[in-house]
Amino acid sequence: MNEPVDLQELYTQVLRLSAADEIKTLIYDYAFHLDMNHPQELSELFIEDCEISYAPNFGAVGREAYAKTLEGIGTYFVGTSHHVSNIKVEFIDDATAQVRSIVYAWHRYSRERPDSHVWGQYRDEVVKVDGAWRFKKRVLCNAGSKDFHVKEANPIGRA
Numbered sequence: 001m002n003e004p005v006d007l008q009e010l011y012t013q014v015l016r017l018s019a020a021d022e023i024k025t026l027i028y029d030y031a032f033h034l035d036m037n038h039p040q041e042l043s044e045l046f047i048e049d050c051e052i053s054y055a056p057n058f059g060a061v062g063r064e065a066y067a068k069t070l071e072g073i074g075t076y077f078v079g080t081s082h083h084v085s086n087i088k089v090e091f092i093d094d095a096t097a098q099v100r101s102i103v104y105a106w107h108r109y110s111r112e113r114p115d116s117h118v119w120g121q122y123r124d125e126v127v128k129v130d131g132a133w134r135f136k137k138r139v140l141c142n143a144g145s146k147d148f149h150v151k152e153a154n155p156i157g158r159a
Contacts, residue, residue: 020089026133031082039070046135053139055150078108095128116148
């Protein structure tokens with residue numbers, strides 16, 4: 001005999017699947033706008049009182065401060081390529097989620113120096129504001145790097 005379908009539970013599951021897809025798109029848009037040198041579009045993916053940490057003493061609090069960190073990115077790099085995968089979304093409530101993703105990033109500098117590589121994780125808190133998912137907190141945790149210009153790193157916390 002078939003169990004009755006709980007329509008409210010089914011509806012909630014569909015909403016969460018849709019929200020998870022929107023959050024994944026946010027993460028992919030971040031990589032795209034970073035690689036295309038779109039600082040304005042990139043900063044708009046964050047809420048006003050966001051927190052970003054790429055490394056100890058390298059990040060920003062607030063979207064305006066974050067936008068300032070993006071100034072000059074187009075002249076510092078000739079090209080970058082950020083690849084994200086293994087995205088895990090855990091909902092706190094209907095408008096808040098914790099997200100973990102794996103990142104590989106390649107950087108070609110405009111100066112004479114070798115290309116760099118970074119492997120790690122993004123650990124994010126995202127919130128839904130005015131119908132759109134945005135980053136509230138983004139932390140890059142470094143598993144390893146080669147020739148990267150930032151020498152300190154947030155540890156990945158490997159046991």
